[in-house]
Amino acid sequence: MTASAFELNGEVALISGGGTGLGLGMARCMVDAGAKVVLLGRREAPLKEAVESLGEAAHYRVQDVRDESALPGMLASVQEQVGPVSIVINNAGVHLKKPATETSLESFQQVIETHVLGGFALTQAALPGMLERGTGSILFIASMASLIGIPQVVAYSAAKSAYLGMVRSLAAELSPEGIRVNAIAPGWIESPMLRQALNGDEARSNKILGRTPLARFGEPDDIGNAAVYLSSPAARFVTGVVLPVDGGASIGF
Template identity: 60%
Template sequence: MKFDEAFSLRGEIALITGGGTGIGLAMARAMHGAGAKVVLVGRREAELQAAVASLGGGAHAFTHDVTDFAGAAGLVERVTRDVGPVTCLVNNAGIHLKKPAVDTTPEEFQAVLNTHVVGAHALTRAVAPGMMARGHGSILFTGSMASIFGIPLVIAYTAAKSAMVGLVKGYSTELAGHGVRVNCIAPGWIATEMSRRALDGDPARKAKIFGRTPMGDMGEPEDIGWAAVYLASPAAKFVTGVTLPVDGGVSVGF
């Protein structure tokens, strides 16, 4: 296999949840650049359309709330009809909750799990049968450092991202024999608009993050995008069930 073929996504159709902004859009941009058609999924129509316009031809938008579990199959059917069969699913949509663990209500805890875990499972089980029938597919999850080490004030998020790693392990063993690979990317601290807003007002937290990151800086959204391209590409055809930290060394640093 030639180099340009190994990392090409030509002929692939990638459905990316939470694809309108931030890391989701960065993954969409990288996959689109590698030759894939990309389908951006989210709740906000205007945001999605702006993202599609920035990407150009081969990009599509579908509004859907991942917590509409019963609607997952219908979304996949619409995408298949209007764009083509989904060959790569990126479970990226998520919500955040910053709150002390003892103050986090069961209802709040469940809401975070519903988005990150149950919503991802609903979409995965909706696309998997088609991938299995075709003998080809890649499913990616956006994980977190919170599944690798403890981070205070995000107990529901930590539980959700840890459960996501379990989904990756379980799905990868069930689907590997059908030509479908399942992997996870665990971003470190990435310089998105959201993270910039949070850290610009909290210099102590910013210093702590930089201090424990061996590379001494935050990553860029495109760092996650290109990792997603690799894991979805033929170059990673023998890679499944892994969680890949893209974190500047923070998960192994001191």
């Protein structure tokens, strides 16, 4: 195995929720590995800013992954202007922190629609091209909430746990066609969302760090490097896995 096994030269990665946070971290690592990236999101300003920071290998589309009817046309546009999509990263999502007694069915459904239905719709739209070429990598960005019980995030936990079933089923169905499907389960990663979630809550920060064997928060590039690996030839025999990138939090005590 050589260093070139971890390169993504000639690949085109489509990253939903790619303008900020983990999505931007993954995009940066993908570009560094030689890929072109196309960032999807609902707000143009952060997408444009992200692309400017990433350079000529980066592009964006203002796109809601829940808009199923618009996705095939968006994929065709990307193929024409950037190249055929060979990597899909389902990262778009919304967070909802509320006690179960205060979580309405409407808000629960919104979380499921963005994560689960949106992730499936984007994957489904990209599959015809991947199947025709007989190759591809699909990643779902899961969560610690997929693996351990976290209070007051029942809708988010349901959505992220659904990813694990989707990964296993899709991997079993698509791997014989040359398309690998995997997931990454990030731990607590430094980001504006994490800062907002902790919001000066020192006790919660200490609780998280106390159950994280590496005793620190992760960085977006930690997730990005894992995404590069799972999408690269180095992981050519890896499919259907859920890779925690969490400093050991899912096994810590």
